[in-house]
Amino acid sequence: MSDIHSTSIGFIAPIGDFGRHNSQITGSVNHLWKDFYARALAEQCAAQAFPAIDAAPVAVDEQAEPQGGSDLLGTIVTQRHCEVQDTELQPPEALFLPIAEFDPELLPPPATPFAAEEVSVQQHQQDFETTWVRPVVMAFGHPLPDPGPAPEPRPLHLPIAEFELDLLDKPAEPFEPLTLIEQQRAMDFDLSWARPVVLNNLRLAA
Numbered sequence: 001m002s003d004i005h006s007t008s009i010g011f012i013a014p015i016g017d018f019g020r021h022n023s024q025i026t027g028s029v030n031h032l033w034k035d036f037y038a039r040a041l042a043e044q045c046a047a048q049a050f051p052a053i054d055a056a057p058v059a060v061d062e063q064a065e066p067q068g069g070s071d072l073l074g075t076i077v078t079q080r081h082c083e084v085q086d087t088e089l090q091p092p093e094a095l096f097l098p099i100a101e102f103d104p105e106l107l108p109p110p111a112t113p114f115a116a117e118e119v120s121v122q123q124h125q126q127d128f129e130t131t132w133v134r135p136v137v138m139a140f141g142h143p144l145p146d147p148g149p150a151p152e153p154r155p156l157h158l159p160i161a162e163f164e165l166d167l168l169d170k171p172a173e174p175f176e177p178l179t180l181i182e183q184q185r186a187m188d189f190d191l192s193w194a195r196p197v198v199l200n201n202l203r204l205a206a
Helices: 018-047 067-080 116-138 177-205
Strands: none
């Protein structure tokens, strides 16, 4: 255990470092195995060598058209005669989502209102339970409280203009002295001169 040294990463001690010794041995073994595999592969390839075939070469006709070119030309001609249709690419349309807030038809139908007679019956039943049934049930088993004083009658307040001056119309503003003098002159002119003349002309015309 004393021969084991703990050194930092990247530091190789020349003495007492078994890691360096092991790496050297592993490297030499790897080289041996590589040589062995190379020799075995060479021997296998030599054993599987194909024997030479004693066959006369095929005569080549120089005037004959090569078959590969005609096949390629037929493929090209066939592709040219194919009907090609252009596919129009359209942008995606906005997705329509029916929302009940904007389409009232999607909302559930409104409830049918109660009839006036049924509403009156429900109100009467609620008043009966609130004013009589509930107090009796809540006070069951407890002594009844002493009744308090009844409310005293109060005089009915009716707003009458004779007693409340605020309800009366606002008084008219008096005319100025000059306006009164002009009105009096116009009235005297009509009574003393214009009226008698008009009546006299009417009598003559009649």
